[in-house]
Amino acid sequence: MRCQPLLVTTAVAALACATLGGCSAAGPPGAARSPSRTGASLPRTTGRPGTPGNPVIFSCGQESFTPARVPSRPRPGDWAIGPLFIPGGKALATQNPAGYGSARDGYKIPLIVTMGSAVTVTIAAPARGRVVIVNPYASAPVTSAAYRSCAHQQGFFAQSFAFTRGPARACVPLDGTIGGQRQVHHATLSLFAGSCAA
Numbered sequence: 166m167r168c169q170p171l172l173v174t175t176a177v178a179a180l181a182c183a184t185l186g187g188c189s190a191a192g193p194p195g196a197a198r199s200p201s202r203t204g205a206s207l208p209r210t211t212g213r214p215g216t217p218g219n220p221v222i223f224s225c226g227q228e229s230f231t232p233a234r235v236p237s238r239p240r241p242g243d244w245a246i247g248p249l250f251i252p253g254g255k256a257l258a259t260q261n262p263a264g265y266g267s268a269r270d271g272y273k274i275p276l277i278v279t280m281g282s283a284v285t286v287t288i289a290a291p292a293r294g295r296v297v298i299v300n301p302y303a304s305a306p307v308t309s310a311a312y313r314s315c316a317h318q319q320g321f322f323a324q325s326f327a328f329t330r331g332p333a334r335a336c337v338p339l340d341g342t343i344g345g346q347r348q349v350h351h352a353t354l355s356l357f358a359g360s361c362a363a
Contacts, residue, residue, distance in 0.1 A: 215307030217287045217340075222311040227302045228320035229275075235319045238279060246341035246350050248282035249312060251275070258355035268333030271299040271325025272356060278314035278322065282344070285311040289338035289351070296337050296356075299325040326356060336361035 212218035236252060239245040244254025251257070251274055257265075265272040278284055287309040288296050297306035301323060312322050326337065334357040341350040353361045 215303065215305065215309060217309045220285050220287065220309035220311040221300070221303050221307050222313065223300060223302055223322055224313045225315035227300070227322065228315055228318075229323045230318065230320045235277060235321055237319050244352075244354055246286065246339065246352050247284055247343040248279040248314075249284040249286065249341065250277050251354070252277065254354065257357060258359055258361070260357055262333055262357040266325060268328040271327035273323070273325050274356075275321045275323050276312060277319075278312045280314055280319055281316040283311065283313040284344075285309065285342045287340045289340050292335065292337050295329055295331055296335065297327050297329060299327050326354075334358040 215221045236243075236250075239250040240252075242253055242255050244251045244257070254274070257274070262268070262272060265274065276286075286298070288298065293308050297308060298310050299306050300310065303310075306327060306329075310324075314320070328335070336358050337354045337356055339352050339354055341352060342348065343350070355361045
């Protein structure tokens, strides 16, 4: 059915809203509940936590789960950097931001990372200082976060993008690295700003 991706996106977004609103995420039994620095595929750290040289790390224990099936791979219309994707993310360009939260508190936009994968997302230099990542497991907004998904259960990371100043719509440049690779993937996420230059 053509409407199924929208239903899944709505379910994931609704659970992300609940999680960011104060509900706790449920991970697999025995999963860690605080960000961890272990794992061969995670970046080496330098600098303050949450900055490009020292991303805050969210692991399996910080994933959220829903009774609705969470997609296991990107579909047409999703926004993606390698194994990390936002269901229906391309449509954010033309959506009304009021349906996602607020610019200062954060637009609730959950991320999915395919099972057993690790991806680091960093707000690129042109938007740094104006856009931040907000996650219920981080003590403060950050500009760089590493997401390491569960190996045997598909979930999503409930998080937001917030604006610290300026208009509440923007083309946000993001840098992504996959696993322990050095290659940086550059991508632009339109947050309610229409079409963005590639």
